[in-house]
Amino acid sequence: MSRRVGIEVSHAAAEAVALADVEVIAAYPITPQTHIVEDLAEMINSGSLDAEYIPVESEHSAISACLGSSAAGARTFTAAASQGLALMHEILFAASSLRLPMVMAVANRALSAPINIWADHSDIMPQRDTGWVQLFAENGQDVFDLMLHAFRLSEDSRVLLPVMINMDGFTLSHVMEPVSILSKEEVDTILPPVSFKERLDVRNPRSIGPFGAQNVYTEIKQQQEAALVGAEAVLNEIWTDFDERFGRRYNPLEAYRTDDAEVILVTMGAIGETARTAVDEMRESGIAVGLVRIRLWRPLPCEQLVSALEKAETIAVIDRMMSPGAPGGPVGLELRSVFYDREKRPKIIDFVAGLGGREINRRTFKEAVKQAQALKKQKRNHSLIDVRSL
Numbered sequence: 001m002s003r004r005v006g007i008e009v010s011h012a013a014a015e016a017v018a019l020a021d022v023e024v025i026a027a028y029p030i031t032p033q034t035h036i037v038e039d040l041a042e043m044i045n046s047g048s049l050d051a052e053y054i055p056v057e058s059e060h061s062a063i064s065a066c067l068g069s070s071a072a073g074a075r076t077f078t079a080a081a082s083q084g085l086a087l088m089h090e091i092l093f094a095a096s097s098l099r100l101p102m103v104m105a106v107a108n109r110a111l112s113a114p115i116n117i118w119a120d121h122s123d124i125m126p127q128r129d130t131g132w133v134q135l136f137a138e139n140g141q142d143v144f145d146l147m148l149h150a151f152r153l154s155e156d157s158r159v160l161l162p163v164m165i166n167m168d169g170f171t172l173s174h175v176m177e178p179v180s181i182l183s184k185e186e187v188d189t190i191l192p193p194v195s196f197k198e199r200l201d202v203r204n205p206r207s208i209g210p211f212g213a214q215n216v217y218t219e220i221k222q223q224q225e226a227a228l229v230g231a232e233a234v235l236n237e238i239w240t241d242f243d244e245r246f247g248r249r250y251n252p253l254e255a256y257r258t259d260d261a262e263v264i265l266v267t268m269g270a271i272g273e274t275a276r277t278a279v280d281e282m283r284e285s286g287i288a289v290g291l292v293r294i295r296l297w298r299p300l301p302c303e304q305l306v307s308a309l310e311k312a313e314t315i316a317v318i319d320r321m322m323s324p325g326a327p328g329g330p331v332g333l334e335l336r337s338v339f340y341d342r343e344k345r346p347k348i349i350d351f352v353a354g355l356g357g358r359e360i361n362r363r364t365f366k367e368a369v370k371q372a373q374a375l376k377k378q379k380r381n382h383s384l385i386d387v388r389s390l
Contacts, residue, residue: 013173021193022040025051031117036105059087070101078105093130095130095132100162101196102154102163105164108124108166118358120320122355131161138270150165252295257291263369269320277362310342318365331350347372351372
């Protein structure tokens with residue numbers, strides 16, 4: 001039976017990885033993901049986890065080792081953040097293009113310079129187009145459950161793609177929260193043993209990722225894209241099964257009080273819970289506001305976003321990264337693209353907030369809604385919110 005415990009969220013992530021019977025972990029310590037792999041290393045050292053931990057000299061080496069272990073047929077895990085994730089960037093494309101299953105935890109943290117160890121989404125957004133499935137957790141229970149779902153999704157024969165689970169650094173990764181930890185027997189009912197049909201074998205040598213000229217490259221990319229887009233349906237199957245077994249339902253996005261909302265906030269990550277409280281307070285003040293929290297970032301659930309947002313007059317997107325030189329942040333730009341050829345298009349306004357871990361609180365969301373109402377008839381479509389000035 002599952003047990004409900006107070007646990008640091010990073011340790012909850014490590015518990016999920018261990019319960020998944022991971023076989024190879026290759027990672028390099030970087031704040032704020034270190035507690036995850038540190039916990040796993042201690043499990044291996046104590047003998048409670050039968051796995052190989054590969055100590056490496058950098059994150060570039062870590063992800064490279066993960067490619068080798070996955071290609072050999074091992075259930076594989078790594079973790080990264082900030083500059084470490086940026087250092088992995090070159091190899092992330094290879095992992096997805098080679099269709100190698102693996103799971104990565106990303107404790108989201110600002111990129112340098114200046115050096116900053118606090119949470120925003122500037123590390124993950126440059127990885128948007130690497131071909132990985134990408135999910136955002138809102139709380140500790142999300143982190144634990146999604147980690148298990150990620151292994152099952154990644155290894156499904158219809159997908160065979162790497163998966164990232166994003167958790168806000170410190171504000172989520174290092175907090176203590178009550179989390180229901182499944183038993184090993186329960187995990188085994190939802191996560192089958194790893195079994196890859198195609199793998200490296202010294203007794204039967206073969207090549208993975210050879211040279212691909214013009215006559216095959218496009219076709220390979222089309223297959224990769226089809227698998228990534230199709231991953232949403234497979235993930236929904238996994239979530240339905242999980243809900244039927246354990247009573248916790250996950251969706252690509254969560255809509256809250258949106259049916260009659262004139263303004264809808266859009267968030268990703270741990271700020272969603274604070275946003276929900278702000279929505280309730282604004283509703284009590286007579287402001288018709290709702291909230292959409294995006295959980296699945298890649299593949300982007302376009303039709304669900306349209307269904308959830310199209311009735312609103314104005315969309316206020318809380319972006320946690322600047323996209324230098326562009327008219328807005330990454331999430332806002334994506335939403336404008338989704339609605340580009342729709343007959344009914346709400347006004348979509350970006351608000352960049354929380355850079356470098358700067359506080360995002362209920363006042364931030366209230367200010368975003370206030371500005372969105374003022375800007376909805378103007379050409380301006382993005383703004384920078386600094387809670388210190390409110």
